Amino acid sequence: MKNSSNAPQMQGAQIIVEILKEQGVDTMFGYLGGVVLPIFDKLYDTDIRFITPRHEQGGAHMADAYARCTGKTGVCIATSGPGATNLTTGIANAMMDSVPMVALTGQVRTELIGGDAFQEVDTTGITRPITKHNIIVKDVNNLAEELRQAFYIASTGRPGPVLVDIPVDVSVGTGRLNPPSEIDMPGYKPRVEGHKKQIEAAADAINKSERPVLYVGGGVIISNSSREITALAEKANIPVTTTLMGMGAFDQNSPLSIDMLGMHGAAYANMAVQNSDLLIAVGSRFDDRVTGQLKRFCPNAKILHVDIDPASISKNVQVHVPVVGDAKLVLPEITELLEHKPRESWFAQISEWKKAHPFTYDKNASNIKPQYVIEELWNQTKGEATITTGVGQHQMWAAQFYKYKYPRQFITSGGLGTMGFGLPSAIGAQVARPESTVIDIDGDSSFNMTLTELSTAVMYNLPVKAVVLNNGYMGMVRQWQELFYQRRYSHSHLLNPNFAEVAKALGAGGISIERKDEVPGAVEKMLSYDGPCVLDCRIEAEENVWPMVSPGKALDEMAGLEIFEKMP
The missing domain is CATH 3.40.50.970 (Thiamin diphosphate (ThDP)-binding fold, Pyr/PP domains)
Structure with missing residues (x-):
């Protein structure tokens, strides 16, 4: 200009x-x-x-x-x-x-x-x-x-x-300082409206399918199209699975929800995806943590992909019905052309998988199980808190055991997998939502990386809560060392400070617990603390995240299912 x-x-x-x-x-x-x-x-x-x-x-x-x-x-x-x-x-x-x-x-x-x-x-x-x-x-x-x-x-x-x-x-x-004018950049013209014929082809594919699955990614949250994806799912009666980044885009309390898919996703979600005849991907990019071995991903399904980024179409998985455009605009046009189908046998099969392989853990254990801590957080916050995480085992447990109702409720590092993201992201979330309960569900190794940001929370009187699932290890790395390196725990064990005392020294609240019976009271005390507070939970050191799709395995080849079956 x-x-x-x-x-x-x-x-x-x-x-x-x-x-x-x-x-x-x-x-x-x-x-x-x-x-x-x-x-x-x-x-x-x-x-x-x-x-x-x-x-x-x-x-x-x-x-x-x-x-x-x-x-x-x-x-x-x-x-x-x-x-x-x-x-x-x-x-x-x-x-x-x-x-x-x-x-x-x-x-x-x-x-x-x-x-x-x-x-x-x-x-x-x-x-x-x-x-x-x-x-x-x-x-x-x-x-x-x-x-x-x-x-x-x-x-x-x-x-x-x-x-x-x-x-x-x-x-x-x-x-x-020139006055603003319409921005016209010839080399940058994002396409937001879907092609009419592709929208018709998408609707036709959905109407003809018997075993469809909606695979919802973070793009649905970015485009503010949670209502639109819900309307499509409900009209066509389609089960919905989300990626880690898509959690909250679809209410997990809905009977259509089959929770998260992928490497540590729900067994029933992975089974549904692998046995579907149509996978409807919206705002997702077919990340390797979602697909497992690409050659055996969705072997009998057509792939329908709605995305605003044309470079994402057929980048990792060959797409049969592409629709380039903003999900906010494209989804209602597809929904208008859809028919409702009962899909009784499909939902019956999914129900069997759900009953056979739910997310679970040993609830009779005497020590603190990390899954129990997260369930208690969910109970006491009534599922209404904004949750942030670092990266590692705790991130997966937070995705598995806290059920999300709303878009933008779960803030985590997906693609880059950045340890240390949890606490500073909780601060950013608290600034954005001053009236919300914001909880960083973190691991000890991840928390160690950015714990000095507690001083920031104290300085600005931001009442963020940090729940540290402390196992004394780089937990996910240790799990891989256990499974693939004969328990040779090379440099994955850390000497941690007393996080509760460090928090107090920085001006925040600090609570430390070691017994299962302490969990409910400690969570209540943390949530009621007037200001930033750290709850250090000394969890079982060698607890693993299950199920798990190991490298080179197909999405339905999950380790850990036999462990679930043995649990009381």
């Missing part, structure tokens, strides 16, 4: 702040540093809520979770060099899970770029593979337009993180 002679002149840092306000940004996360001082100086005079983490990675995860909870674009900021590189894990996490985020990074003066100046790194080069788009702005007069495009790209089509690198001389320089 050309500069308008009537546009007001102002400092680059002020332009940044004006664009943030124009884009509706009311909350930011980030860490101060030398080359972003001009921007922070202008933020001083705004009413934008600013949360300072204890580490830039934490800030990126907070912005990520804030975006997931609100549907808005999350915003984080860091200085040049190590500040920018510390953001990269959070940016990559957002990229893998299609989270709208704008990351602002400071950069050294333009004339110093390439000269190995103090705290100089090639931020755009480093982040190019892990961003939807990135750019370094070297002319202050282009700053407003580039920022507007960043927000547009981050939030449209398949969302993702956009990084804008801003040299300090651009922040302190003077340029024009």
Whole structure:
């Protein structure tokens, strides 16, 4: 866009702040540093809520979770060099899970770029593979337009993180703030409306199917089409399974729900998918943790795939009926053409699988079972809490034993599998939902990585709760070492601090328990604590997550089912 002679002149840092306000940004996360001082100086005079983490990675995860909870674009900021590189894990996490985020990074003066100046790194080069788009702005007069495009790209089509690198001389320089205009980017035209013939073909395939399964991914949550997927499932009478990222897109209390599928998914979901004659994938990408061995995935089914990203169609699994478009728009058009079918024999078969292979554990054990802790959380919160997790065994147990009713209720790292995501994401979620009960269900190893963010929660009086399922191991790694490496626990055992006492030292509440009979009272005490609180649960050290689809196995070749059958 050309500069308008009537546009007001102002400092680059002020332009940044004006664009943030124009884009509706009311909350930011980030860490101060030398080359972003001009921007922070202008933020001083705004009413934008600013949360300072204890580490830039934490800030990126907070912005990520804030975006997931609100549907808005999350915003984080860091200085040049190590500040920018510390953001990269959070940016990559957002990229893998299609989270709208704008990351602002400071950069050294333009004339110093390439000269190995103090705290100089090639931020755009480093982040190019892990961003939807990135750019370094070297002319202050282009700053407003580039920022507007960043927000547009981050939030449209398949969302993702956009990084804008801003040299300090651009922040302190003077340029024009041109008025907003319609963004027209010839090389970027997301398709949102589905092709009429493909929609008709999709409806025809559903109407002809006898054993269909709806396979719902995180794209349904991103597109705010939970109601639309529910309407389709109910009209056509189709069982619904979700990915880890899709949990909450469909109410798990519905009789049509068959819970999560995949490596640690429900046996009955995996069996249903493998025996279906039509798999209806919506907003999902056929991740390897979902499909098992690709060559034996859904051997007798047609694949119908609805997705806004054409690059996802037939990327991993050959699709027979593709529909490119926004699920929010496409699903109602398909639903209008659907017929209701009783599918009695199909649901009877699924019911048999459910009875034979439910999620369960040894409920007569004397020590603390992690599944029991999560069930107690679900009972005492009435299934209404916002749950975040780190990554590992605890993440899978949180997906298996807490039943989700609503979209954006379960916040977790799916594609990248980022340990340490749980606590900072809980903080971002709590900022987004100040009235909600937010619980980080975490593992000790994952919690160790970012536990200093408890100070952030204390500083801003954010009443996040962290339940640490503490087994003294990198739990999922230990499970693999047990199953595939003859219990050679090479460096997977950790010496943990007393998490409850650490929490107290940081100004939060801390509770520690070791016996099963302590669980209900401890959960109640934690939930009623006025402020951030950590509940350290010393669980059985060698508890495993079952069922499990081992590498190289088909989705219906699950280990652990025989263990379930032996349980009382």
